[in-house]
Amino acid sequence: MGRAAKNFFVAGAAFLLAVESVCAEQHFPPPDFEGGYQLPLTSTPPPRAEWLQNMDMAVLAAALLLAVWLIHRRRSRRAVFLLSLFSLVYFGFYRKGCICPIGSVQNIARALAQPEYSAPLVAVAFFALPLVAALFFGRVFCAGICPHGALQDLFLIKAVKVPSWLEHGLGIIPYLFLGAGVAVATTGTGLVICRYDPFVPVFRLSGSLFMIGVGAAFLLLSVFVGRPYCRFACPYGALLKLASMASKWPVRVTPDTCTQCRLCENSCPFGAMREPAPVTVQAAEPEERRMLSRLLLLLPVLTAVGALAGGVLASGAATLNPTVALADRYEREHGHTTVYAPMTPESLGLKRAAEQPEAVLAAAADFRRKFGLAASFFGAWSGLVVGLKLISLTLRPDRKDFEPDRGACLACGRCFADCPAERARLGLPVLASPA
Amino acid sequence: MEANSGQPKPVSRRQFLRDGARLVAVTGVGALGGALANRAGGQTVWQIDPAKCLHCGNCATQCVLEQSAVKCVHAFAVCGYCQLCTGFFDAEPNELTTAAENQLCPTAAIKRSFVEDPYYQYVIDERLCIGCAKCVEGCNHFGNGSLFLQIRHDRCLHCNECAIARTCPGDAFRRVAARHPYLLKTAPH
């Protein structure tokens, strides 16, 4: 027993000495202070605790459930509005608008494209939960939780009706923005959806001059156009629109039968209210079918053209990537810079490239390749979006009642109060008939 | 609501497509979420690698916050405690005093105090530091390099995409585990 213990201690001491001598080798000692001065330690304030991140996910889940209940059961616009105010404070001003589902799309896309990248759990949760909710209950996230939407709602006074052609035209932009954001994110270049978010600088109360200007412009616009970002820009909204179109319990003006009184027609500030489909004349059907078949044929053509165009655009877009931009600059200016010129950040980057040209050029070539692929996909996606939009315009809706468009409805509940049947159901006083 | 007469309600084509799409979507999102959640590691935060930092000054201006989350920190064990500190003093100071005209720091954030002959202590006041790296450049160019920039996590917003990282000429920003969120200098570097 004694021998084993002695061996253990000798080995332990030798190990400690070895470790100490290795550490001593690395480190040139600080001065010998005679007066007993103690070296201070460098402070290391920790980041936000992990349990608070989990709390964000819990609040999101709870808020989603509450929103579902308020919209589908209680059917109270006022309650949904109060919930959206809470979300504005919590997800907007407290969390400064980050983490959010809009940006999480990029993390997911990058995780799919690069197996070595792992998206944070919060991003996965924020991506998945509102989508699943939309698949069953409609866009309850937009109405009750999204701080961007809540901010725009606060600013809305009187919504102007956007002409139908403009609405459809601008309605493509969210899909294009989604495609662009995903394409850039898969190459690992950056997160353009986050970069060009107009409301996060408002939550942070700081940002680049350009984005503050864009944010102010959006807020001004949202005074008389209902939720312009949500309808015409939000890339996650594009996904929610698709999910909501397949929703099991979409938001209806009333669960009772529609009496076709038309009182809800102008109640939606977001232009989502739809009339019952007109009965078509038999003679027009073959014409419609021909148009549809032509568009269906056009679809793959548009996609292919888009893919080609994307491939052409790729080299220009690739300079979004800082490494590619650096490599380009290096190739242009190689040999012309002197050391004694004032060293700006740009020339420092150039000097780094000059010291390790192979590494920088190889990385840039790698990015260019990824960009080429991503741009082609984006082009194909854009062509697909345009083609599908054209097709959707020719499809006849099978609506019999006045009800919101499943995809465009933001589940805000403003239309409930305009329906007499709903008012009766909820026990609200009867409205005077409009002049 | 009328009771059904016993026959199943006919499903329209659209309804069928919708149900099918929903099923696929739910399965897809669920599988995707599960797979990615499985792969997810611990929380990560942004940090500057002092070995790659080129002290260019972008950290002071590119952060989305008005006062940058990047500050200069001091590795005291690496410091030489020089009377003529080239991170503190201008290239040609009029005299070795704490007068503002003699200092490199534009906000006088480094506090110089006498320890014992001939050693002086230099401590950074983070409330004043703007993260411009002038002192880092001076210290690294002439001295031991004990001053270096780090992202301070009590200020950083932990953006998904760090605005400074994009413009860093030295490619010095990377994500590190939140449990060990600092890349401190420990040896003369």
Add this chain to the structure above:
Amino acid sequence: MKPEFNLLDRREFVAFASKLAAVAGLAGLARESRGDDKNSFNYQALDSAKHWKTDPKLIGYAEVTRWRSQRIGARRLAVSPDGRIQVCADNYISSYSEQGDLGPEIALPGLGSCIATTEGGDLYVGLRDHIEVFDKKGTRRATWKPADRKSWLTGLAVGRDDVFAADSALRVIWRYDKSGKLRGRIGEKNEERNAPGLVLPSPYLDVLIHPDGLLRVNNIGRHQVEAYTMEGDFEGAWGSASAATEGFCGCCNPIGLALLPDCHFVTCEKGLPRVKVYSAEGRFERVVAGCESFPENARSCSGLNDCAHGGLHAAIGAGGRIFILDIVTGEVRVMERRV
């Protein structure tokens, strides 16, 4: 006013105005984070052209040839009496001709951190904490015990009966006799000997034996070259801190000392990398190689280069030729006096 032209009633107008005010308020509160400020670069303070460019009238040497050490990590060099340049690089002492042709090499058990040659051709090498002695054929003759476990030897001078080792970590000059026995300590703060104490923020202590019998030591923290007797009495110092050509720049210089045949000093500096000649009394005489000839060395502390191991080192050869080792690039330059 006809009713049809009223787009908003009064209440709505008030609401509109208040929202406008809110937007303006938010935009005003939001601080622009100065992302477009292109003027912030940090070299204005240090980018004084007058220091980077040496006055050509002051340059008294011309480059004869330049070659690169074939091993990476070249740290120190010394010139043997047969004219060969001994370079400590990696774990070897490599012997080169003046033109850079590689000759025999001696393998070392570790990194050589300082080197000195004797008239008989012996080599004394400091391996971080202890000294090893080799004869001119390259056979190891002795391995001395380290003076202290934490020693970091960065300079060696060999006299007739003594060997002096400059220990940067302990801030002292060890005095050994030729058998390796420790005889004394020089340079520590000592009132009786008038010694002010060596101030060493970084490991660049060097020592040389002057023909006047006194040692010369570079007290880099005080920017002076100090003279000591071999017993340790302080006998005087020269040197001043200044970025100008006549002074020693930065926080800790000069980092290397060498002796010309006419007893004048050659000094090496880091930060503003330059090699200069001073008279025996310490008066600036001329520049051997100015900053502009060391473009890569000038930024030795950025990126992956180690501030503690950069710099320049000089050794003197036959006829007063100066051999400058650029520790960052591994190049050796041969400089000759030009008249």
